[in-house]
Amino acid sequence: MAGSSGISLSTLRQHNFWDAVMRHATRTAALTVLLVLGGVIYTLVVGSLPALNQLGLGFFSSQRWNPVEENLGGLTAIYGTLITALIALVIAVPISLGIAIFITELCPRWLRRPIGIAIELLAGIPSIIYGIWGLFVFAPVFRDWFQIPVNNAVDGIPILSTVFGGQINGYGILTAGIILSIMILPYITSITRDVFETVPAVLKESAYGLGSTTWEVVRKVVLPYSGAGVIGGIMLGLGRALGETMAVTFVVGNSHRLTGSLFSPGTTISASIANEFAEAENVMHESALTLLGLTLFVITFIVLAAARLMLLRLEQRKGN
Amino acid sequence: MALDTSLYARRRVTNQIVMLLAWAAAATGLVILALILFTLFYNGVAGVSIAVFTEMTPPPGSEPGGGLLNAIYGTLVMTIMGTAIGTPVGILAGTYMAEYGLGTRLATVVRFINDILLSAPSIVIGLFVYGIMVKGSGFSGWAGGVALSLLVLPVVVRTTEDMLRLVPNGLREAASALGSPRSHVIVKVAYRAAKAGMLTGILLAVARITGETAPLLFTALNNPNWSTDMNGAMANLPVVIFKFAGSPYENWRELAWTGALIVTMAVLVLNIGARMLSAQSKANS
Numbered sequence: 001m002a003g004s005s006g007i008s009l010s011t012l013r014q015h016n017f018w019d020a021v022m023r024h025a026t027r028t029a030a031l032t033v034l035l036v037l038g039g040v041i042y043t044l045v046v047g048s049l050p051a052l053n054q055l056g057l058g059f060f061s062s063q064r065w066n067p068v069e070e071n072l073g074g075l076t077a078i079y080g081t082l083i084t085a086l087i088a089l090v091i092a093v094p095i096s097l098g099i100a101i102f103i104t105e106l107c108p109r110w111l112r113r114p115i116g117i118a119i120e121l122l123a124g125i126p127s128i129i130y131g132i133w134g135l136f137v138f139a140p141v142f143r144d145w146f147q148i149p150v151n152n153a154v155d156g157i158p159i160l161s162t163v164f165g166g167q168i169n170g171y172g173i174l175t176a177g178i179i180l181s182i183m184i185l186p187y188i189t190s191i192t193r194d195v196f197e198t199v200p201a202v203l204k205e206s207a208y209g210l211g212s213t214t215w216e217v218v219r220k221v222v223l224p225y226s227g228a229g230v231i232g233g234i235m236l237g238l239g240r241a242l243g244e245t246m247a248v249t250f251v252v253g254n255s256h257r258l259t260g261s262l263f264s265p266g267t268t269i270s271a272s273i274a275n276e277f278a279e280a281e282n283v284m285h286e287s288a289l290t291l292l293g294l295t296l297f298v299i300t301f302i303v304l305a306a307a308r309l310m311l312l313r314l315e316q317r318k319g320n
Numbered sequence: 321m322a323l324d325t326s327l328y329a330r331r332r333v334t335n336q337i338v339m340l341l342a343w344a345a346a347a348t349g350l351v352i353l354a355l356i357l358f359t360l361f362y363n364g365v366a367g368v369s370i371a372v373f374t375e376m377t378p379p380p381g382s383e384p385g386g387g388l389l390n391a392i393y394g395t396l397v398m399t400i401m402g403t404a405i406g407t408p409v410g411i412l413a414g415t416y417m418a419e420y421g422l423g424t425r426l427a428t429v430v431r432f433i434n435d436i437l438l439s440a441p442s443i444v445i446g447l448f449v450y451g452i453m454v455k456g457s458g459f460s461g462w463a464g465g466v467a468l469s470l471l472v473l474p475v476v477v478r479t480t481e482d483m484l485r486l487v488p489n490g491l492r493e494a495a496s497a498l499g500s501p502r503s504h505v506i507v508k509v510a511y512r513a514a515k516a517g518m519l520t521g522i523l524l525a526v527a528r529i530t531g532e533t534a535p536l537l538f539t540a541l542n543n544p545n546w547s548t549d550m551n552g553a554m555a556n557l558p559v560v561i562f563k564f565a566g567s568p569y570e571n572w573r574e575l576a577w578t579g580a581l582i583v584t585m586a587v588l589v590l591n592i593g594a595r596m597l598s599a600q601s602k603a604n605s
Contacts, residue, residue: 031430128561136577
């Protein structure tokens with residue numbers, strides 16, 4: 001024992017050593033996260049170079065997809081990804097907002113927690129479950145009760161007969177969009193509900209006190225206060241819809257033909273990769289699929305970054 | 321003075337219409353989601369038998385029979401591996417951000433990138449692992465495990481950081497004042513206080529990868545036989561469900577439903593476990 005401190009020099013050295021180990025290990029781990037992202041981008045870029053070199057930027061405007069002749073274009077898949085995600089948002093956003101309003105404003109207090117928990121559990125269900133349900137249960141019903149009647153109704157009407165025409169078998173762009181919307185529904189709902197709950201009760205109560213109806217409180221107090229958060233949540237949902245693979249692959253029909261029809265089979269970026277990558281015909285096919293993957297990554301990166309920035313801004317305001 | 325009641329009537333009617341729509345939205349959404357769970361149980365339970373857990377996945381056209389044993393084993397092994405790799409790295413990275421790097425530029429950038437990885441398309445992670453591990457050396461259980469670990473990582477980083485930041489600074493200061501070195505303060509005080517929350521994050525991460533399909537399609541691929549060789553292609557539930565559901569064989573389709581039910585049950589149990597754990601920790605604090 002040295003002096004009155006009651007702690008030996010060797011113990012102090014040991015402490016110093018473990019402090020340094022801890023500091024460096026955690027820092028390295030944090031850098032690993034950056035490394036993963038860097039690695040993802042690097043691998044995707046290197047993998048897509050052969051296709052980029054041979055097919056050039058024409059890849060993004062060509063709709064031909066012939067792996068054997070190495071004549072490949074990504075337009076159909078990119079179009080499919082964007083349109084299915086758009087359909088999913090158009091359906092899921094109003095319903096999610098409705099459910100969030102229901103939970104925060106209308107629902108009896110005792111029912112609030114069970115519904116909230118149910119929604120969150122549903123958000124955790126693997127997407128393959130939605131896919132298999134869409135394949136076996138939804139698609140046949142959708143064909144008989146929606147596609148065929150609508151197709152008959154619009155027969156002969158110029159634009160509508162194209163949009164709701166084509167090869168009708170229950171699978172296709174619209175089916176994929178609907179299944180996607182069901183999948184992102186719990187996701188958007190739980191974020192929207194969370195941001196609705198950040199609205200201070202005093203603000204809402206004062207609006208009610210002035211005689212506002214529930215809808216007026218939602219529209220003029222809750223939504224303006226939580227707008228950035230709601231949009232952030234919607235964009236997170238969009239990011240998921242864009243990159244979602246399994247829920248789409250089962251029902252989109254997997255056809256590389258670009259049609260203006262919502263009923264016809266199509267494909268998305270992730271569905272093409274899921275179906276073809278493991279059994280790619282040749283290097284060019286594999287590279288073209290990787291290029292599609294890179295495109296998807298860039299699109300979702302932008303959407304997710306925007307979403308995070310919006311949610312971040314909301315958090316900062318909450319902090320003030 | 322006559323009160324103009326038309327305005328009130330209009331506001332009331334608008335309100336009633338919108339609230340009716342909100343009710344309808346809630347009912348529609350919940351009914352559809354309940355319907356999915358119901359059909360899953362209805363179709364999945366029909367196929368549950370001892371054979372599911374004792375027999376291998378059947379070859380094409382061999383009706384009836386067959387089980388999912390090799391797929392269940394593969395999923396278990398790769399899930400454990402993904403968790404074993406992703407969790408320590410995630411906890412360390414989260415520790416850096418909450419304990420050392422708070423407010424530094426590195427922590428801010430890592431947090432942002434981590435949030436992006438958290439919701440990045442899982443199929444892209446599959447392409448990445450394919451590029452670094454499968455190309456040249458073939459499909460393997462290792463590659464599948466690594467792909468899953470990359471999905472565990474961001475979830476654990478996020479929850480670890482969040483939970484550590486909830487630990488009151490007074491605890492750390494008290495420990496430091498008693499002469500504890502920084503590493504002791506973190507491991508023996510901060511970790512202990514944040515234990516339940518961090519465990520919740522790990523459980524949620526495991527739940528997430530249990531049903532993940534896309535990153536396994538071209539890393540672990542699939543294997544119709546019993547295999548414990550991590551260097552070769554490995555069967556797993558999600559990919560088997562994917563392959564079997566799209567097939568024309570009746571027994572394959574039935575196994576797909578049963579597999580889907582098993583995966584869903586596992587995910588629900590993990591999620592409920594995580595929820596109970598975090599409720600418990602809230603009750604304690």
